[in-house]
Amino acid sequence: MTESFVEIYDTTLRDGAQGEGLAYTVEDKLKIVRALDEFGVAYIEGGWPGANPKDVEFFERAKSLQLKNTRLAAFGSTRRANGIASDDAVVQGLLAAETPIVTIFGKSWDFHVDIAIKTTLEENLRMIADTVSHLNACGRRVFYDAEHFFDGFRANSEYALDSLNAAVQAGAETIILCDTNGGSLPEQVAETIALVRSRFPNARLGIHCHNDGELAVANTLAAVEAGVTHIQGVFNGYGERCGNANLCSVIPNLELKMGRQCLPPGKLKMLTHTSRYVNEVANLVPNERAAFVGRSAFAHKGGIHVSAVARAKETYEHIHPEDVGNETRVLISDQSGVSNIRFKADGLSEDFQKNPAAARDLLAQLKTLEHEGYQFEDAEASFQLLALSALGRRKKLFEPVEYRIWIGSSGDPEAIVRLKVGDEEVHTASLGVGPAHALDLALRKALLPHYPQITRFHLIDYKVRILDGEKATAAKTRVHVETSDGERSWNTVGVGENIIAATWQAIVESIEYGLQVNGQEIKNVMPQ
């Protein structure tokens, strides 16, 4: 614990779970706790015990976790108005979770005391003080979340400070100032914290920001500059409305740019992996443009940028991507040169260096395909298959012979496929909810006996782009398919006037690429 240490309090499982589209199972929550412990956050807020049976079960099962770096916190409200803390159901639920830390939230904003919990300003202060004292007396470390602190401070600064004082005097270990509505500006946060610090010079202060102004990261950093040493946030910025402060951006900014320490040494390199793992468990579409950890975060497209990056990466990269476990990617587009090919053909660049004729052939083929409407910047797997072909190293794992589809306005679409696998011809069929689904299922059914690993592959995204709108429904179609094997994902592309033919091509390549990788034909897959 150096002077510069800032403790990270992760609330991915509690406040993050308020985000639209998120619904963790208990197993999901335990997985995320293990991953974040390994990553090294100081605290994890696991949920609100008593709020629902799932959180009760989570805290019960969490008791047997062997955590190395992190401590669990249970979250809940202060006691009800005009009640007694020791008799309060919420408070009893918090104690039953048996976590070393209990975090409670209380009201700082006089307007909220009046309109939301409908009690007097004095009783609200007693609710805070009583609850903190009781939890302390029961042997818990108590963190106090001052809900709506910044709005409350703008409305009635004296009352907002009184509410903090109630928690401080009752023995709260850390006082967290919450920008609950997410509307504060960095300057406002910094000024307010300076005032709070002058009033409570000995209190440990924390910050909890929401992203409603797209400023949660900046507000969190401003708070640290102003003296806060405890940060609440969420992995990948999930959370209610626009989400909470994104720890995947807060942590590297603090460690790489502001000279603060948040994690055990060496852990920052796990950031990208941990971010993607949490996203996979949460089962959300990843934000490719995410700072530091996104797939596009160090992806270069413009010709000028690519050639400069090839000479010195710092020309267009603000940090070394390896420092956060990410990597440089070069996107193939119509300005590409032979050196791009080498840079891009991941795991094959040595082979191309030894075989410049193959690199030139591949480049010529790419230009032709791009002219036809193919785009490889988001289809690295199709590109890698072309690269293997150019080197004469693409194994023939199976050969599509024919497909047919029937679709009607009633009943499910039906697909029939014929393939060759080795000397054997496989002929099978499947229904599906749509033609792509039917084709996908039929293809898998045909290949499964020969390649059982196919069960791990899942199509996770499917995009269609019409290339020449003026040709109306006769226009060429480009289909992108993204497939995951649970750890990594890859993209393929298909093009044609018939959307089904383009889809078939992209699906066939997505399966083939997964099988080639499993057969070690390609040394690296782009990490998801």
Added chain:
Amino acid sequence: MTESFVEIYDTTLRDGAQGEGLAYTVEDKLKIVRALDEFGVAYIEGGWPGANPKDVEFFERAKSLQLKNTRLAAFGSTRRANGIASDDAVVQGLLAAETPIVTIFGKSWDFHVDIAIKTTLEENLRMIADTVSHLNACGRRVFYDAEHFFDGFRANSEYALDSLNAAVQAGAETIILCDTNGGSLPEQVAETIALVRSRFPNARLGIHCHNDGELAVANTLAAVEAGVTHIQGVFNGYGERCGNANLCSVIPNLELKMGRQCLPPGKLKMLTHTSRYVNEVANLVPNERAAFVGRSAFAHKGGIHVSAVARAKETYEHIHPEDVGNETRVLISDQSGVSNIRFKADGLSEDFQKNPAAARDLLAQLKTLEHEGYQFEDAEASFQLLALSALGRRKKLFEPVEYRIWIGSSGDPEAIVRLKVGDEEVHTASLGVGPAHALDLALRKALLPHYPQITRFHLIDYKVRILDGEKATAAKTRVHVETSDGERSWNTVGVGENIIAATWQAIVESIEYGLQVNGQEIKNVMPQ
């Protein structure tokens, strides 16, 4: 132009187009220009004329646009090292675009002069000065983008300032400081700008930020606090790597929180619509959590929040969502919803005012359909058909009975359709290059004898979006179809797990809408 005015320079079509997965057609670019002009940004950077045939065609076609609020800028580099500006191909391309503004970028970072453009520090200054002077002499207003200014200033502040001085002395109207690698912190931006202002007290300064630290919005706001009055950014924050400063967050923060004016009065309410329209045209998965404009931005999930919001929306909302054209998502049947219906139902608003029950029915139906995945932001024609139905005024022009399609890996897809037109049943078939084409042709063939005006309708765009990627090829699909009759165009939407069923729905509605309009059933079509 008040003291507090900050001009918005939109580069969605140029720097934004560097984003992964983005590939605008010329038609897309023209659509976005019209939408942003209507919204009221001061400047639009349309592209780099000469860099590729697409941008040349764009500027050629843009010459005939009648713009009300915005002025077009062409973007490019300074002349090459040791060349002559008037002979330089890039500079000639910029002039050929015939835009009132030309924006050129030059190098501020000594390291880049050396490693990227490989010339002397002195020649780099001459490249800047010559190019600005020549463009000025040719009657252009010149904006100067100081690429990598903040990195350059950290490395060699005197040289970075000298590079600005070259542009200022040569007559550049605005000097834009670019955080090209996106790694600066707000404090660094503010301090640097203060120094630049003291050196160039009379220059108009601008800011151009990238989001590599998730700080582009904060850096942009910090720059405005420090005295900058010109902001470059991108709608929805598209752009290379992590994207550019997101104008959808920058603008409302400035207007609603910082007392600055960026847009003509009353335009801020179009923010959400414009954001979603641009996203539809770009055909990207929308960011539901986006600040201000996301579908989740004012969506309340937690029980405590929902009940508090029901009592007073400011309990958990930092602004009034209507101020940016967005809405709270828990108040299903509030008045603003019904008045929204009246606002959206173009040409029918008087009818809805007379028939509030129909407005409420339509609202309820919309909520259900949106829950199923429909989105009417860019499907006004489907919305208008629903509105006609709610008013009991949708004429039954034809009734689809059945369709069937055969698709195979060889031969063209074949579609068979059965329709009722009046008492007559029409049964016909067509081949097509793809299933949508075959369906479209068969439908037209069936309707042509009864509605000859159908020959004027052309499908001009067709888009497909997968709604729930985690369901793989079984995911729900949303199809958008755009149709033109040569003068006007309209958009329809279809949703379903079967892409063909969704396509059929969108095509049928596109034809029906065109026929309803020709029959004067609807007074206005949304302008393209």
